[in-house]
Structure formats: C-alpha cells, structure tokens
Amino acid sequence: MTASVSGAAYTAAFGQHRKNLLLLCLTIVTVLKTHAFLPLRTLGHANRGSSPSTAQVRPLVAPLQAAPAPSEEPPFWSLVFSDLFLLFDRTLDTVEDIGVHLRRATERDMDRRFRRDRLTTKAGTKKRVMILGTGWGGHAVTKVVDTGLYEVVIVSPRNFFLFTPMLAGSSVGTVDYRSIIEPIRAANPLADYYEAQALAIYPNNQTVRIRSEIPNEVGEYEDFLAPYDILVYGCGAQSGTFGTPGVREHAFFLKEISDAVKLRQALVDRFERANMPSVSMEEKKRILSFVVVGGGPTGVEFSGEFSDFLNRDLAKYYPALVDLVSFKIIQAGSRILPVFDAALQEQGLEVLKAQGIEVMLNRKVLKVEEKHIELDGGEILPYGLCVWAAGTAPRDITKSLIAAIPEQSASTAGQRGRLSVDRWLRVQGTNGSILALGDAVEVEGLPLPATGQVAAQHGAFLGRLLNREYDLSTSNPTFDLEKVNAFGKVANVLRLRGRLEAQAFSFLNLGLLAYVGQANALAQVQTGNLKFGEYSARAGNLLWRSVYLVKQVSTRNRVLVLNDWLRTRVFGRDISRF
Ligand SMILES: Cc1cc2nc3c(=O)[nH]c(=O)nc-3n(C[C@H](O)[C@H](O)[C@H](O)COP(=O)(O)OP(=O)(O)OC[C@H]3O[C@@H](n4cnc5c(N)ncnc54)[C@H](O)[C@@H]3O)c2cc1C
Structure with a gap:
C-alpha cells in the first residue's frame, strides 16, 4: 500500500517535474528567441545597488501615450497588444x-x-x-x-x-x-x-x-x-557614497574594470596577509571579515560570486583560514533585491543564508574607518575588506x-x-x-x-x-x-502606421536576473507585459547563463565567456597575484 502510494506520488511528482522541465525549456527557447531577435538584446537588473532611488520597473506604456496613473491602468489585453505592436x-x-x-x-x-x-x-x-x-x-x-x-x-x-x-x-x-x-x-x-x-x-x-x-x-x-x-x-x-565619510578612502567599488582588478588583488591579498604566522588570531578574523554595503543586485551578485570563490578555490588553497572567514551584507532597506518580486527576494535571502552569509537588514552605515565600520545604533563592525555597492x-x-x-x-x-x-x-x-x-x-x-x-x-x-x-x-x-x-x-x-511624427521611446521590459551563488540564480522572465514565470535555483541559473551568453555583444565575447566558464569548472579560479 505504502509502496503503491509512494509509487503514485512518485509518478505524479515525476509528471510535475517533467511539466516544469518542459515549461523551463519553452521559456529558455522563447527568451533566447526574443533576445536574439531584438537588436542589442538585454535582460538584466533594475535599479542596481540599493540606491535610495525610488524608481521601479513600470508596466509598458503604449507609444505616444502619457504615463497612466496606477488607478487608470489599461486592461491586460490592451497592454499585451501594445507589446505585440x-x-x-x-x-x-x-x-x-x-x-x-x-x-x-x-x-x-x-x-x-x-x-x-x-x-x-x-x-x-x-x-x-x-x-x-x-x-x-x-x-x-x-x-x-x-x-x-x-x-x-x-x-x-x-x-x-x-x-x-x-x-x-x-x-x-x-x-x-x-x-x-x-x-x-x-x-x-x-x-x-x-x-x-x-x-x-x-x-x-x-x-x-x-x-x-x-x-x-x-x-x-x-x-x-x-x-x-x-x-x-x-x-x-x-558610484555614489551619499556623503558617507571614509567610503572613497577605504572601500572598494564595483563599477569599472579597474575596480574589479583592484578588488581581485585585494581579496587574495587578505588571505595572504592572514596566512602570516606573525598575525594574531583576532587580527586574522578581522582581516577575513568581508562586508558588502548594499543589498541590491550588484552587492548580492558579488556576494554569490565570492561565496563560490571561497568554497571552491580559497578553501582548497587556504584550508586553515577558511573557517575564520565571515561575510556580511548590510542593507539599509527591509528587503534585499528590492526590484524583484517578493517570492524571489525570499528565495534569494534563503540561498545567501545557506551559504553562511549574514544579511543585516534595516541597518545604515554612518562611517567607514580603515579597520571598522560604524553602524547606526552605535555598533562597531571590524572588517578586512569592504565593498560599497550602495547605488550611484x-x-x-x-x-x-x-x-x-x-x-x-x-x-x-x-x-x-x-x-x-x-x-x-x-x-x-x-x-x-x-x-x-x-x-x-x-x-x-x-x-x-x-x-x-x-x-x-x-x-x-x-x-x-x-x-x-x-x-x-x-x-x-x-x-x-x-x-x-x-x-x-x-x-x-x-x-x-500613417503618421509622420516620430514614435516616442517605449521601453520593452525583458525581465530581471541575478546570480546568488552556488549555481543558483533568480530569473523574472518577461517580454513587456507577457510574463513567462519566475525561476530560481538551478533553473534560474540555466536561464541566467543562457541569456547572458546570448546577450554578449560579439561572437568573440560569447566564445571567451563560455571558455572561461568551462575553465573555471575544470581548473577553478586563479589566485596568482602580480
Ligand atoms: C556591477 C554592475 C552590474 C550590473 N548589472 C546589470 C545587469 O545585469 N543588467 C542591467 O540591465 N544593468 C546592469 N547594471 C547597470 C548598467 O551597467 C548601467 O545601468 C549602464 O551601464 C548604464 O549605461 P550608460 O550608457 O548610461 O552608462 P555607462 O555604461 O556607465 O557608460 C558611461 C560611459 O561614459 C564614459 N564617460 C564618463 N565620463 C565621461 C566624460 N566626461 N566624457 C566622455 N565620456 C565619459 C564612461 O567611460 C563610459 O564609457 C550593472 C551595473 C554594475 C556596476
């Protein structure tokens, strides 16, 4: 009896699984087709960082119409037709x-x-x-x-x-x-x-x-x-600091290639420094305390990438140090990834926590000193490396x-x-x-x-x-x-359509994506008002990778990125410094 129930449950679950898989494949094909079809296809985050900006992704506005107030939202089908146009x-x-x-x-x-x-x-x-x-x-x-x-x-x-x-x-x-x-x-x-x-x-x-x-x-x-x-x-x-003292002097940004180069050097630098026998245990812990300010897509994606680097590569090269590492995200608002739907925000938070990342919500950074951060409420947070991803x-x-x-x-x-x-x-x-x-x-x-x-x-x-x-x-x-x-x-x-007046700019919202670490990504997939669903975990990751590969601006970039992903998978990331 039990066996047959579990067998039926298994069949049902398997059927559901197959349906989900089919839906995901259809979504990927549709998204890739849309993105390959549109010139300069783009799909990405709204509102990088956790800037105080209140901008939101608006529903598509029909060309040449004034932006409707939320109460005058046109019916869904008219929005779909305007998307098709x-x-x-x-x-x-x-x-x-x-x-x-x-x-x-x-x-x-x-x-x-x-x-x-x-x-x-x-x-x-x-x-x-x-x-x-x-x-x-x-x-x-x-x-x-x-x-x-x-x-x-x-x-x-x-x-x-x-x-x-x-x-x-x-x-x-x-x-x-x-x-x-x-x-x-x-x-x-x-x-x-x-x-x-x-x-x-x-x-x-x-x-x-x-x-x-x-x-x-x-x-x-x-x-x-x-x-x-x-x-x-x-x-x-x-990159914006919103007048917070000490940010330009002590924190790292993530806006340009030069920022990424500096950050990569500094990350390995912290591990090499903490590895020195002359450094006390307390100091090692401080040096290996990583803080990201800003729980928007940039801060969250960096956290996810760092977590992969730590677990797959740094843990292998610095086994004695890896347990001393701490990682925190400080977010001024009550949620991370504010532009994503609530369910995806929740899943993103869970994935980050599961990787040992502490997310501090509703906290404000008042000052960044060389070795510690001052938070509201008088809390002092010692750190070894701070990434400022709090807007522009x-x-x-x-x-x-x-x-x-x-x-x-x-x-x-x-x-x-x-x-x-x-x-x-x-x-x-x-x-x-x-x-x-x-x-x-x-x-x-x-x-x-x-x-x-x-x-x-x-x-x-x-x-x-x-x-x-x-x-x-x-x-x-x-x-x-x-x-x-x-x-x-x-x-x-x-x-x-018969008019000699130029059409005004219309935005075609192609959705949101964010990588959150350990082969998990969040994907809110849509073309204008046509929503193709929300994906997280491995399915989100598959979408994230497929879309970003297609989105590269040249075939050369596509080949190089694919090659890098394979290289990282097989050999891991390089920690050499020069
Ligand atoms: C880490 C990170 C991840 C992001 N991820 C996504 C994503 O996944 N999806 C998404 O949609 N958006 C993403 N964004 C946001 C996106 O990059 C920006 O919104 C976008 O770059 C804005 O484009 P832009 O052309 O206005 O400015 P930019 O891309 O910033 O380009 C500005 C250009 O102006 C040049 N410039 C600056 N000063 C001068 C000057 N005085 N004279 C002449 N030229 C000058 C700069 O060198 C640069 O070439 C991300 C941003 C960051 C930092």
Whole structure:
C-alpha cells in the first residue's frame, strides 16, 4: 500500500517535474528567441545597488501615450497588444539596422583610405554626431547610427564597452576581464574614436571642451574644443557614497574594470596577509571579515560570486583560514533585491543564508574607518575588506551641463542631478541639438530604473531616430517623406502606421536576473507585459547563463565567456597575484 502510494506520488511528482522541465525549456527557447531577435538584446537588473532611488520597473506604456496613473491602468489585453505592436516595430527596426550594417560593410575600405583627424574641424557636408561615452547607451547608438548619413565621432576615456552584468564574476576570476569587454571601434569601424574625456559642454555654441587621456611628450594632457551638430550624451553615473565619510578612502567599488582588478588583488591579498604566522588570531578574523554595503543586485551578485570563490578555490588553497572567514551584507532597506518580486527576494535571502552569509537588514552605515565600520545604533563592525555597492551618483560633467541650461536647473530631474529629456530623449532647453540617454537621464513621464537594459534600448532608439532624419528641432520630431527611397517609404508607412511624427521611446521590459551563488540564480522572465514565470535555483541559473551568453555583444565575447566558464569548472579560479 505504502509502496503503491509512494509509487503514485512518485509518478505524479515525476509528471510535475517533467511539466516544469518542459515549461523551463519553452521559456529558455522563447527568451533566447526574443533576445536574439531584438537588436542589442538585454535582460538584466533594475535599479542596481540599493540606491535610495525610488524608481521601479513600470508596466509598458503604449507609444505616444502619457504615463497612466496606477488607478487608470489599461486592461491586460490592451497592454499585451501594445507589446505585440512594439515587437512588430522592433522587427522592422532590425531589418532596417541590418541594411545599415550591410552598407557599412561595403563602405568600410573606401572610408579607411580617406580617414584623417576630424575632431577639431569638421570633415565635410555631413552633420557631425558626437557621442560621449562608450557604455550601454553610447555603444548601442554607435552600433546603429548610419555613418553614411553622419560623421560620427565618439569621445570617451574608455576605449571599450564593458558588459557590467559579469563584472562581479570577473572580480573573483570566474570570467576573465578581457572576455567581457569589446573595443568600441569594433562596434562601428566607420566612426572616429578619441580616447579623451569631455570637460565642459557649451550648448549655445555647440562645442565640447575635451581633454586627451594620452599625455603628450612633456607629460601634459592637452585640451581642445570640438564642434558638433548633434551631441549624444551617454556619460552614465558614478558610484555614489551619499556623503558617507571614509567610503572613497577605504572601500572598494564595483563599477569599472579597474575596480574589479583592484578588488581581485585585494581579496587574495587578505588571505595572504592572514596566512602570516606573525598575525594574531583576532587580527586574522578581522582581516577575513568581508562586508558588502548594499543589498541590491550588484552587492548580492558579488556576494554569490565570492561565496563560490571561497568554497571552491580559497578553501582548497587556504584550508586553515577558511573557517575564520565571515561575510556580511548590510542593507539599509527591509528587503534585499528590492526590484524583484517578493517570492524571489525570499528565495534569494534563503540561498545567501545557506551559504553562511549574514544579511543585516534595516541597518545604515554612518562611517567607514580603515579597520571598522560604524553602524547606526552605535555598533562597531571590524572588517578586512569592504565593498560599497550602495547605488550611484551624478557625474560632475552632468551637473555642469545641467547648470549650463536654465530649463535643466529648474527641472526636478535636474535638481536630482539627472538630465530631463522628453519622450524622444532630447535634452529640454537645447532645441534638439543634445540627445541624452542611460543612467544620466530621467525621461519625462516615463520613470525607468537605471539599468543597462534601459540604456541599450535608449541607444538603439536614438540611433534609429537619427537614421530616419527626423527634424529634431520641432516640438514633435517629424519625418520628411521626400527624403527617403521607395523601400524607406513602405517601411515608414508600416512602422509609423500613417503618421509622420516620430514614435516616442517605449521601453520593452525583458525581465530581471541575478546570480546568488552556488549555481543558483533568480530569473523574472518577461517580454513587456507577457510574463513567462519566475525561476530560481538551478533553473534560474540555466536561464541566467543562457541569456547572458546570448546577450554578449560579439561572437568573440560569447566564445571567451563560455571558455572561461568551462575553465573555471575544470581548473577553478586563479589566485596568482602580480
Ligand atoms: C556591477 C554592475 C552590474 C550590473 N548589472 C546589470 C545587469 O545585469 N543588467 C542591467 O540591465 N544593468 C546592469 N547594471 C547597470 C548598467 O551597467 C548601467 O545601468 C549602464 O551601464 C548604464 O549605461 P550608460 O550608457 O548610461 O552608462 P555607462 O555604461 O556607465 O557608460 C558611461 C560611459 O561614459 C564614459 N564617460 C564618463 N565620463 C565621461 C566624460 N566626461 N566624457 C566622455 N565620456 C565619459 C564612461 O567611460 C563610459 O564609457 C550593472 C551595473 C554594475 C556596476
């Protein structure tokens, strides 16, 4: 009897298991198809870090509609239809992008022969589009913009695109730094790139003061003025400390490749130091106390990656030290991963706890000293290494641009240190001559989180807005039918459904992912309002890996990342320091 009951239960459980497996496979196929199908597919976190920002992932807003108040939420099916329209539009966009890429491939050799320094003077009759930044936003515009129509000049201190979702993995050696970066010149070989940073933007005379990142023969960094017709501002944001004393001096950040390099060195450094016979037991424990401030995706993912590093590699190399290690996450809010659904937050918390990570909720860091952290309530927390993953703050160049434009300094976004842009991503008060995107902006009536997913969609949108040559100075950008050929006319009738006014930016939410350690990940999978479910544990991990592999910006990156995962699995992570 018992046997038959358990046999039936087993069959039922097995049937359920098979159903779940089937659903998961279907989800993976659908997600990968959607992501492979959309240009610059992105899927990722909303609201990195545990920034005090209140931004939430909003439901999709139909194109050209004002953002509805929550009480006026349109019916589900109308949202689904607007998603389907959006997918249809993106299909046409993709076809158009392929045309631009093909043309670029044939023009490449000819253009190279005539290339010359074009930064301080303008080369010819084409309008100059100057792109500031090579992050998610800048990279996406660079990839899509048509160099046949514009003279494209990119200025950024970083000559590569960085795939930030894998930065935490690179900081412990799961993947190599070079596997998750791609030279910006590869994104569009016909655009000119200058390794320099913008110091000041003068919207009235449409010029940018630029400083070279490469010193001259006498070791000076030269400044020069460069003119533009259209400026695309994609300088992102920097790590924010919210004025907490001691953070910049003593904590590590996780924003750029250089941060990951420093962090990886410092992690091994702590173990080598604690291994010295001269160090007391109490001091060893302090040195091996790791603290992450911020329970958002960056903090949680770093914790998960560190836990893997500790359990699979450091435990093998430092068996006498591993029991002395402690790891804490300090989170100001009452939940970790605030942008995920409650069930996934709960599962994430359980997985972290199961790995021995202590999560301190509702705690605030008041000060970071060299060897201890001061918490609210007077608690003193000794530490050996602190990672600050508590959100972002505006860059100085963004603040100075806001100050230079009266409409910006008067706006609420401007007062928060973000550029206020309209639904076509034009910076208010610049008559359409400055477009801006990504973490540096707030779109009027469409609050969105500061993520790579949003920035990349902004970038692709702007690239196409430029390629279609809308008049950006009119209140609603309009399209000149006279300017395009027959194919362009058909595409535009289909895409704009009879309107000559440019469609405003719409965000297609592709869901959320976070790796939480020990081959567990959280995945909230959706395409706009169509939800494909929530996955955690191994299923989430499978999705996380599949999606991030597909999402890499080049085949080279895909091969390198896959190779790194295999190498880590077989040989473990490297702890050599040099
Ligand atoms: C560790 C980590 C993990 C993340 N994971 C995810 C994820 O999984 N999914 C997701 O959607 N988002 C993720 N994000 C968030 C995502 O990376 C950002 O939202 C995204 O990078 C914003 O893109 P952006 O183009 O606005 O700015 P950035 O990508 O920050 O790029 C800014 C660019 O501007 C350049 N720049 C800076 N100053 C100047 C200047 N003065 N002149 C010229 N150029 C300048 C910089 O060098 C850089 O090239 C993650 C972020 C981090 C830090």
